[in-house]
Amino acid sequence: MSEVLCDVCFDPGALLSAFCQGRSEVGAVASFTGIARAEAGGTTILELEAYPGFTDAEIGKIAAEARSRFNLDDMMIRHRVGRIAPGDPIVFVATAAKHRRAAFEACDYLMDYLKSRAPFWKKEHGPAGARWIEPRDQDHADIARWDKETTR
């Protein structure tokens, strides 16, 4: 497994603690944790598929873009693959910057990218069977916000 992809459950609190350690100059750390929803019993397992090598490389590109766009000092991205139980974390993003606005915005940007443009495929398994999930219109609208903001 790569730095980003992870095929076992992770502890977002431990990741955040480790990410915050030893920083005396960054000033701001923001983080986001995405958690698998049970959908009132409709989802028993969420299955996440990646394209090993390609998925890592694509996320690496967007991480580099976020780093320069928001002038980040550092960031961390963890994304589950495999079979995920409701309540377990799927994704964790942390960003470190001099000031809070950049940290918040970079976190938001990275999550919008991960939802609809990163090479992952997501299948919900439940009592009614299994179905592949495509990005919602809202996910496309969310990432499009950043395309418009070309001059920051």
Next chain:
Amino acid sequence: MARVLLFGPLRDLAGWRERQVEGCASIAALRALLAAEDARLGAALSGPGVQVALDQAIIKGDRPLAATAEVAFLPPMSGG
């Protein structure tokens, strides 16, 4: 011999995730071969939002295929 990879719903539709394909000199020839074997898969490979990666880089349109090429068909992506 090109290595062909399917992801997400394409993998379920085809019933395979990965296979080796011989004798295809281009992406178009590969599409034609897969469509001749399985018309539903052939249609799905050109479905809305399906992208093609050649040797792990997204491409548009047709390309020649080297003997060692890796071709992946990528349906709409959804993470997080």
